[in-house]
Amino acid sequence: MSEQSMSEETLEKMLQEDFAKFQKPARMQITLPPPCFIEMKGKYVDYVRNKSLTVSFPVQAHFANPTGAMQGGFITAAFDNVLGPLSYLIAKKPAVTLDLTTNYIRPIMVGDVLTIQAHLVGKGFATMHMSAEARNQKGKLIATATTNCAILSLPSE
DSSP states (O other), X not given: OOOTTSOHHHHHHHHHHHHHHSOOOTTOOOOSSOHHHHHTTOEEEEEETTTXXXXXXXXXXXXXXXXXXXXXXXXXXXXXHHHHHHHHHHHSSOEEEEEXXXXXXXXXXXXXXXXXXXXXXXXXXXXXXXXXXXXOTTOOEEEEEEEEEEEOOOOOO
16 A cells, blocks of 8 residues: 555654564664764655555755766665665664665756656565655656665574
C-alpha cells in the first residue's frame, strides 16, 4: 500500500516506527535519518513497506558544479541517502553498501528538486539488490543507480 495519501507528518512517524524496530547491538549507535540526509534537506515523499522509498532533495547552490548543475557526487550521495535507509528498513537491521553505480542522463540545475524513487529488486539471506531513478520536477530522468548491500550479522551481546 502506498503511503502517498498520508500527510508528511504521518509518513515521517511511520518511518520512525519502522526504523525503531530493527535490531542492533546495544553499543551500536545509529542515527536515522543520518546527518548527511538532513544536510541535503531530504523530504520523505512515499514509502511502501519492504518495497520502496521515495525522497526529494532541493538542488542547493552549495552542491553545484561551476555550470550551476548539481555535481555528480552529490547526486550519488542523494541516491545513497535513499538506498541506505531503504536497506535498513527492509533488512530490519544494519546493512552496508557493497557497490553503488550511478548513470547520469542529464543535468539538474540549482533551484530544481531531485526526486529519487528506490525499490528492492531482490533479497537473499545476506545481501540485497536495489535500483533507483532520479527525476527533476518535470519528471525527466536525471540519473539511475543500482546497489548491492550486505546485511550485517549482528554479534550476540
